[in-house]
Amino acid sequence: MDNKTVETISYLARLKLDKDKKEKITKDLENIIDFVAELQDLNTEDIVPLSNPLEKVAPKREDIVTSKSRKEAFLSSSPESDQDYFMVPKVVE
């Protein structure tokens, strides 16, 4: 876990680390990765990965609309919106 790796994953996660905290976070990440590294020595041959404890297939339902449009309620939670859209800084020149 070097500076370059931390910069790459910070970019992927869209996070910018404060300069004064960067060193500590890098060290913490290194320690955590070291801590979980013992899994790498584990013999997992023929073990099927488990992604959900219930291992259930998602239930199916009839394809009918069950919810009402609540556009106004949801738009009102936005930091900036107009009557129809969430507003963001201009993306096309």
Next chain:
Amino acid sequence: MSIRFKTLAELKRLLEKKEISSYELVNETFKNISSSKTNSFITLDEEAALNKAKDFDEGKVDGDLAGIPIAQKDLFCTKNLRTTCGSKILENFIPPYDATVVDNLSSAGSICVGKTNMDEFAMGSSNETSYYGTVRNPWDLERVPGGSSGGSAAAVSEGLVCAATGTDTGGSIRQPAALCGITGIKPTYGRASRWGMIAFASSLDQAGAFARNAEDCALLLNHICSHDLKDSTSISDVQENYLDNINNDLKGKKIGIIKEFDISSLNKEVQDSFEKSKKIFEALGANFVEVSMPNIKLSVPTYYVVAPAECSSNLSRFDGVKYGYRAKDVDNLEELYVKSRSEGFGDEVKRRILIGTYVLSAGFYDAYYKKAQQSRRMIKNDFVDAFSEVDVIMSPSSPSSAFKIGSKTEDPIEMYLEDLFTISSNLAGVPAMSIPHGFSGGLPIGLQLIGNYLEESKILNFAHQYQKNSDWHFKTPDLGESS
């Protein structure tokens, strides 16, 4: 009449006999909260709660929990009531809907008095990562209440409310219940709906309850749990009435002790309490069997790959666009994302997002994430094997009693080991609970009971029988001048 430390069942009886009105009950609750020093609540809902109490007193509301004030962890969305999840990024978030758990409890007639403090996005074991300040343990205000549901645990422990909701992703109900000297239960993964719960790690998150005893937890669970079409992992099996089997005889029942959990490495008081609790169960006719769970030692490293991976994905939704905090003075959309997230999330949340991003990134996915999912199956198989031999599994809930505020914040791994005994149940998805069973250094410690899939009734039965033969759950903190 003092309502402090009364159980849910006791308050129900007082309301039924009209010895107290719901209005008095709710009013008294807010008075107690205002003089509390634990910082258990982030947001209160006094006006709405008092109005609901009036409605009950006028005979307009009925239900199993009618007229009873309770608290909701601030991770559950509450319609028109601010829901922060302990984070700055949701400081002004007012959900347009109720979580299913909130809806269920309100349909049963309970009255939500407010939202309890918690570790930011439920990431923490001490409640110190909350943007809204650390919660203090009512038993010693210099110590942590545990986490992440620290506010709910402290509020029940201090007698502000008789019941509160919590969520448990790696121990976030059981560890704070233990450290605050109360009872807390996490049902089987999928038994309670996750709809409207702000997601941390979706394959581990589960809602549950805090109360003063197992009987009250059973009553609460009857309403917290439900099959919900809005949650694709919700269990549709018939749900028991959790009070039905609470008085079953424990004669001949088998309790598993995990061979690989080295109790002898814990402090003497924790060991002694464990031995004394074994004797109580033996006196009730239960037998102890050693079960070997060779992969359980992998639980903490497995969790710290799986949970951050899921968290990094879930928390990508916070981008400053649709809801939540938006940074000022940005030049473009990319900067809006980066600045809003960087200013809105705290350090522990950032750490976990970064770990998750790392273990999911190209080149590392197989070495970390896939490997952790494989070890997760090995841990689950250990539970399946163990439950072919025993009815329940017993262990301490946490390695020690409540620690001093600030004493573990520098080293994330030391904090992660707080959940040594609790994490495996989340990885496997089995139900588990913590009940008070002694003291260490004058502070409460908890006993964990783990059950097989959908056997909440059984662990509640064991816990209730234990509590009928012990008095640890009657112990309350000395609140000094604040009471």
